[in-house]
Amino acid sequence: MQSNALVLTVAERLDDRGDIMQLTLRGAGDLPAFTAGAHIDLLVETAEGPVWRQYSLAGDPSDRSAYRLGILRDPASRGGSVALHDTLKTGASVHVEGPRNHFPLAEASFSVLFGGGIGITPMLAMAWELSAKGADFILHYATRSQDRTAFLDQIKSFPFAEKIVLHHDDGAGAGPVDLARDLPEAAVGTHIYVCGPQGFMEWVIKGAEAAGYAPANIHREYFSADVDVTGDSFEVECAASGITVTVGPEDTIVKALARGGIKIEVKCEEGICGTCVTDVIAGEIDHRDQFLTEEEREEGDQICACCSRACGKRIVLDI
Ligand code: FES
Incomplete structure (x- = not known):
């Protein structure tokens, strides 16, 4: 513990x-x-x-x-x-x-929240916070049908109830989310937030990108990820401890290091939470996580050791 x-x-x-x-x-x-x-x-x-x-x-x-x-x-x-x-x-x-908090609200003149199914949970906290600040926002809550819509009874009495648009795949409410209708025109001060099933999230993100939203204005939180951790074998050198281990094709850096006596703390083990992020000194990274931002990936000095791998034969970590 x-x-x-x-x-x-x-x-x-x-x-x-x-x-x-x-x-x-x-x-x-x-x-x-x-x-x-x-x-x-x-x-x-x-x-x-x-x-x-x-x-x-x-x-x-x-x-x-x-x-x-x-x-x-x-x-x-x-x-x-x-x-x-x-x-x-x-x-x-x-x-x-x-x-x-890996999914904070940004300063925005208008916030557009998309919650799909269980992805409504962080969106409700965001709606509370935006509402308390008197900020302009709208929350699109998408589910299969009304009888699959959690929090339905409570949200009707929330002080921001009129800013919640219910979308149901069976056509009830406002019908399924329609990005042509529900995504506002891209603007510097408009920020998009999305959470829910992976397919829903990727669809909203791609739609926002196609509509001209800057990457910094699109915010996402993954609950789970279908992450493929397999690949070619490579070596991990630990610069501080002087240990080198081999990561096999079905292996992860975390597991290989554990065999070598080096423990990296993990929580989600699927590249979402960031607990295992480790500094990289040398070597190209094959990022498999959903945690690091595009900018962090481009810097190339951090790796989610629970799932990501080396592109080449060797990577050097600062541990
Ligand atoms: S343990 Fe969660 S990202 Fe690696």
């Missing part, structure tokens, strides 16, 4: 529409502050042992009394969400780290 983990209590569990469980976590007093877009790491007991999973904070950032989460039961995921759905009861204790 990490010594800086908070132990919080599940004050409320609500099984909502769309296989989404809403959790309210409380502590003895005020919780560490967070800004919209932040997530916490939650320790989950699975059949394979304890794992850390990341969940966006969906509540009002000005409310320090609770962390509010939405967790999709996803049998196709690596087991964390199913274990939580099956075991977590009101009154249970949970271990939490964070909050951390």
